[in-house]
Amino acid sequence: MTIAMTTSVTTSITPPSVTTARANSTGPVLNARDLSLGFGHTTVLAGVELALYPREFVAVVGASGVGKSTLLRALAGLLAPQTGEVDIPAGKEDGTRAWSMVFQASRLFPWRRVRANVELGLEGLGLSRAERRERAMQPLTLVGLDAYADRWPHTLSGGQQQRVGIARALAVRPRVLFMDEPFASLDAITRRRLQQELIALRQRTEAAIVFVTHDIEEAVLLADRVMILGNQEAGQPARVVETLSVNLPLDERRDLPDFAPLVQRVEAIIGNH
Amino acid sequence: MNPTMTRSRRSLLSAAGLVAFVLLWELALRSGLLPGSLVPLPSSIPQVFWYELIDGIWLDVVRSSLVHYSVGLLLGSSLGITVGVAAALLPRFDALHAWLARLLRPIPPLAWIPFAIIWFGINPSAAAFIISIGVFWINYFASYSAVHSIDPSFDEVAQAFGQRRFLSRLTKVNLPAAAPGILGGLRAGLGQGWMTVVAAELFGIPGIGQRMMEASSLLATDIVVVYMLTIAGLYALFDFLFMLIQRRLLRWQP
Numbered sequence: 001m002t003i004a005m006t007t008s009v010t011t012s013i014t015p016p017s018v019t020t021a022r023a024n025s026t027g028p029v030l031n032a033r034d035l036s037l038g039f040g041h042t043t044v045l046a047g048v049e050l051a052l053y054p055r056e057f058v059a060v061v062g063a064s065g066v067g068k069s070t071l072l073r074a075l076a077g078l079l080a081p082q083t084g085e086v087d088i089p090a091g092k093e094d095g096t097r098a099w100s101m102v103f104q105a106s107r108l109f110p111w112r113r114v115r116a117n118v119e120l121g122l123e124g125l126g127l128s129r130a131e132r133r134e135r136a137m138q139p140l141t142l143v144g145l146d147a148y149a150d151r152w153p154h155t156l157s158g159g160q161q162q163r164v165g166i167a168r169a170l171a172v173r174p175r176v177l178f179m180d181e182p183f184a185s186l187d188a189i190t191r192r193r194l195q196q197e198l199i200a201l202r203q204r205t206e207a208a209i210v211f212v213t214h215d216i217e218e219a220v221l222l223a224d225r226v227m228i229l230g231n232q233e234a235g236q237p238a239r240v241v242e243t244l245s246v247n248l249p250l251d252e253r254r255d256l257p258d259f260a261p262l263v264q265r266v267e268a269i270i271g272n273h
Numbered sequence: 274m275n276p277t278m279t280r281s282r283r284s285l286l287s288a289a290g291l292v293a294f295v296l297l298w299e300l301a302l303r304s305g306l307l308p309g310s311l312v313p314l315p316s317s318i319p320q321v322f323w324y325e326l327i328d329g330i331w332l333d334v335v336r337s338s339l340v341h342y343s344v345g346l347l348l349g350s351s352l353g354i355t356v357g358v359a360a361a362l363l364p365r366f367d368a369l370h371a372w373l374a375r376l377l378r379p380i381p382p383l384a385w386i387p388f389a390i391i392w393f394g395i396n397p398s399a400a401a402f403i404i405s406i407g408v409f410w411i412n413y414f415a416s417y418s419a420v421h422s423i424d425p426s427f428d429e430v431a432q433a434f435g436q437r438r439f440l441s442r443l444t445k446v447n448l449p450a451a452a453p454g455i456l457g458g459l460r461a462g463l464g465q466g467w468m469t470v471v472a473a474e475l476f477g478i479p480g481i482g483q484r485m486m487e488a489s490s491l492l493a494t495d496i497v498v499v500y501m502l503t504i505a506g507l508y509a510l511f512d513f514l515f516m517l518i519q520r521r522l523l524r525w526q527p
Contacts, residue, residue, distance in 0.1 A: 078432060101433040107426055111449040111525045121434035124441065154527040172434070 027089070028053055029175040029208050030075065030099075035084035036237065037067060037074050043082060045071055045229065046237040050210075052176065057202065057209045059219035062229030063270060066238045068212040069180055071229070075210060076101060076178050088176055095125045095135070097172040102179040106165035108153040114164050115140065115149040121172035139167035142204065143197065159190035163197075170205060177207040181214065195221060199250050216266045220246055221253055226266055230273025241273050313495035318502070321495040330484065335503065338470050338480035341397055345404025345473075346466045350459055352405070353412025358455075360413075361420035362439075362447060374413075382407040382469050386476060395477050403473040408462040415458020419451035453526065456519045463515055467508045 030052035037045045045067040052058060060068050073079040075086055076099055088098045100121055108117045118136040127135065140146045143163040145156075153161055162182060169177055183191040195218060202209070213219050219226050223246055230241040244266065248256055295315045301307040302314050313321075325331040360367045360374075382403050393399035423446070431437070431446045448455075474482025481500050488496035 076433065078429060097435055103426070103430065103433075105426075107430045109427065109430070109446075109449070110527075111452065113525075120430075120436065120445070123445075124435055152525050154525075168434070 026054075029088065030210070031087040032075055033084050033087075035071075035074060035086065036082045037070050037079065038082050038237070043237040045239070047239050048084070049240070050075070050227070052208045052210065054175070054206055054208055055202070056225070057211065057223045058225045058227055059211045059213060059223035060227045060229065061213060061216055061219045061266065061270065062238065063273075064214060066229045066231070068214075068229060072101075072178050072180050072210060072212050075176075093173070095122070095127050095131070095173075097121055097125070097174055099176040099178060100169040100172050100174040102162075102165050102169045102177070102182045104181040104184055106153075106158075106161035108161055108164055108168075110153050112153075113149070114145065114151050114153065114156070117153065117164060118168045118171050120168060125172075136167075136171055139170040140164070142170065142201065143167045157190075158186055159194060162186060162194060166198075166201070170201075170207070173205075174207050177205070177209045179209060179211045181212055183218070184214065191218075198222060202250070216270070217254075217263050220259065220263050220266060228266060228269050228273075230270060232273060242269050310492065311494070313498055317495050318498055322499045322502075325496065325499055331499075331503070334479065334481050334484045334500075335507070337397070337478075338474065338482070339507075341400035341404060341473065341478070341480060342466055342470050344397075344401040345469075346408055346462065348401065349405035349408025349466065350412045350462055353409040353458070353462070354416045354455060356409075357413040357416030357458075358420050358443075358447065358451070361417045362443070378410055383472050386473075389473075390476070397478060400470070400473040400478045400480065404466050404469045407469050408466045411462040411465050412455075412458045415461065416451065416455050419454025419458070420447055422454070423447060423450040453523055456522060460512070460515055460519065463511055464508060467504065467511070471504065 028051040030050065032048055032050040035045075035048040035050075036043050037048075048071060050058070060071060062068055070079065074081045077086060077088070090098045108114075109120070112120070115133065115136050118140055119132045122132045122135055137146055137149065140149055143166055145160060145163055145167065148156060148160065148164075153164065156164065165182070169179075183194050186194065199222065211219070211222060226244045226246060227240055228242045228244070229238050231238050232241065244262070246262065248258055248262075253259055298307075298312070299315045302309055302312065322331070356370075360370065385403055385406055386399075389399035389402050393402060427446045427450055428442065431442050436442060436445050470480065471482035471485065474480040475486055477483060481504060485497050485500050488494075488500075
């Protein structure tokens with residue numbers, strides 16, 4: 001059963017206590033069973049199981065080339081898996097999409113102004129022009145770029161462009177948000193700032209997040225669970241070698257005594273595979 | 274080009290070059306170095322132009338040529354862009370017409386004159402048809418390669434944001450992303466079409482080309498030069514206007 005939204009209430013900034021009360025937010029928002037991926041007759045990744053619940057944050061780490069981004073695309077349905085299936089129950093709410101994605105390079109459409117870029121996912125959802133505009137301005141305000149709505153993307157810095165990419169993904173009020181190394185191409189200072197912003201943003205969105213990164217510290221900093229991909233045997237497809245829960249409070253996590261040992265542990269696991 | 278040269282200085286030099294050329298031409302004729310039967314006196318051109326103008330001939334032939342030109346351009350461009358974009362997006366259509374295109378492409382527009390006359394007769398349609406052929410191929414290849422070289426990651430973005438239908442992807446990704454290339458083709462076609470106009474009129478369809486043939490059969494080289502300058506002037510005008518449109522449409526580019 002679902003509760004239809006009767007007004008254009010801003011779900012993205014409603015307090016968690018209200019949003020979690022929705023009837024359809026109790027089951028998993030993503031369910032992947034026995035997923036294996038590859039090209040032609042080669043399997044690069046096998047046996048992936050993942051159940052993701054609302055507001056949960058899972059980081060996927062592993063050596064480069066292990067298939068992190070491929071896994072993300074398969075979870076999103078952009079790639080067909082060799083075996084297994086992914087289920088992302090459709091949100092029944094009008095004007096939303098089940099999932100959306102933030103890419104490594106922001107991949108904004110250069111021929112659209114900032115606001116029109118954020119509106120992309122809202123097109124074809126039966127919203128009026130005014131509704132689309134309003135729905136685009138909310139996440140733009142959330143990432144602090146409402147004043148840039150009428151700018152062309154190329155006039156923005158890399159960090160600002162990535163914020164627009166995040167706003168574009170949030171605008172459709174996804175139940176699952178896929179993030180593919182979103183901060184990898186940013187400089188260190190901007191990356192830190194956006195990591196902090198993402199932590200703050202999690203209080204304001206009910207989306208579950210799957211976050212691919214090669215930066216282990218970033219994974220431990222942001223995630224509730226860190227899923228580690230690796231090769232157990234040479235020549236065999238990669239698997240999920242371990243999934244660690246990060247039971248640390250999100251605020252100032254980096255300063256906690258348990259933070260560094262956890263990062264080292266994940267590094268050690270990756271090093272062994 | 275010397276990078277330290279300012280723009281105004283460059284324009285000044287260009288103007289000086291042009292004036293020097295005309296002066297030398299005039300001097301060569303007046304000194305008898307160049308026989309007057311070969312080329313007209315530059316100083317006689319304004320007056321000849323004035324006569325053509327007050328006789329109403331200039332306006333008549335320019336108007337006819339512009340009709341041939343615009344119909345040919347419109348037809349050739351729209352078909353060329355449509356077929357080029359379709360070929361780049363639909364692999365089956367691409368394969369189906371690939372050899373046909375390779376066969377027809379090298380045939381120059383003027384080689385179609387016999388068929389133009391048989392199909393349309395000696396009338397404006399025939400001229401427009403011939404003009405459209407050259408314009409078609411330019412736009413066809415420009416659009417084809419523009420759509421072909423679109424960064425595929427844009428398509429993934431469109432997919433990730435629910436824009437999966439062919440028409441959505443066409444209008445939201447393919448056409449805007451290919452716009453710089455398509456507009457470049459249009460602009461090239463604008464020039465190519467104008468160059469074909471004269472040739473397409475040489476076999477008797479009223480227009481600038483026919484007037485030039487008439488004049489040359491009377492050895493009226495001054496009239497020929499008037500229309501050569503007319504062609505150059507009109508092309509410069511069209512190209513300038515199109516450049517304004519192009520700049521406006523592509524203002525998103527850095």
